[in-house]
Amino acid sequence: MSLRYISARISQQIDEELMSSIGAFSIDQLMELAGLACAQTLATVYPKRTYPRVLVCCGPGNQGVAWFAMLTTVRLTEVVEGGDGLVAARHLGMFGYTPTVYMPKPGSKDIYQRLAKQCQNMDIPIIPPSNDVEDLKKALASSDVILDAIFGFSFKPPMRAPFDTVLPLLSDSRLPIVSVDIPSGWDVEKGNELGVGLNPNVLLSLTAPKEGSKDFTGRHFLGGRFVPKSLDAKYGLNLPPYPGFEQIVELDSIPKPNTDI
């Protein structure tokens, strides 16, 4: 039985169950483990001696709300996207990297504020919000690798400013890119059909890989070591075993597809 690549709908259902009164996880817990997995993936592929300066790009703070609003069991006020990036930036700082956070459209929610404050307490610079990309250009010129936490699986075109300008700039920088969950600009099910998405070197899928990532050809990791066996079985995920006490597992050797029904 091979690893299942899941649809947007299934992905939403799993997230919903994890955070419902049944799964009992708080967003703080899941985001902490997801962000740690992001940082570990980057650190695994891009050692800090050679790639010390990480530009952590975070998406708009209200991205995730639309579909979450459909879920009655989830705490609506706590939902964020791009928060993974802030948690990852903090852990990368702890690992000895020199991260910089680029977050042009920060969310107003409490959790965003707290995660950003945690970065500031570690002297991690956060580029002030702006529609102007001059600051981004400067940051790219002094970075060694990019962590792409801009769009997650709830991205729908068209791409709004400043991200329509940001994504080509990231690509043109020719810096290596590590994307979180789904490369920014890709459709969660159809992949990079429109051709407006990033082409990352590394992808970290969270919980389970998404259908849209089936054609991804770089190094592919899985994170989110918090899915109970019962949930794995219910959705037929066939999640691979994680090594030792790691929070990530590389999918290279695992046979692909078995598409979503």
Place this chain on the structure above:
Amino acid sequence: MSLRYISARISQQIDEELMSSIGAFSIDQLMELAGLACAQTLATVYPKRTYPRVLVCCGPGNQGVAWFAMLTTVRLTEVVEGGDGLVAARHLGMFGYTPTVYMPKPGSKDIYQRLAKQCQNMDIPIIPPSNDVEDLKKALASSDVILDAIFGFSFKPPMRAPFDTVLPLLSDSRLPIVSVDIPSGWDVEKGNELGVGLNPNVLLSLTAPKEGSKDFTGRHFLGGRFVPKSLDAKYGLNLPPYPGFEQIVELDSIPKPNTDI
């Protein structure tokens, strides 16, 4: 400059700062990372092939409230002790161990309920609350190693039932013991002066080692890779570097004392 062994007062101040509006951490975040560090410590010393069955012993759920009630900046409703044990049990389950939770005096707070539910969702048995120690005896007979998350640094004698019976039973079992933060029954500053405490093989200090652990002679680890450099400097902790992207560091090779002022 050597690692500082801190007093109860300093330990409280650091926790307070981490969770204040300045530090901006939630208890969920800190407990997740602390519990993960507990699980990783146990897994480092006691591999699952030889020690698959872990008895995770958790303390009374209202232990931490007394001193926390003195702190105005901390969210009083969220404070728990022993929660580390529940988080560790879940991660140990994820690592492939077979944990059992012994929690004779569970707390009523929401976070306790959620952490316990997360264990139940992973089919981790929780021995029903009781003052009777028969269940504990049975569990000990079918365990390979103990994770001691019973009393943390706010423990003050006298030891109440059933823990006055529980601690000798754990010692008499002759199973290896991994203690969290300070061995249960030890004074956070004076150590095992009264002689009623456990004698663990392994200790995981959280954030910084406590004065009472100076005479501990087993394998000693440090966890809590979330202390910003500014806080380290403010309290002169001289925390050692953690290896790679691990959440724990072994203190063996680090010179001792430099007592609290």
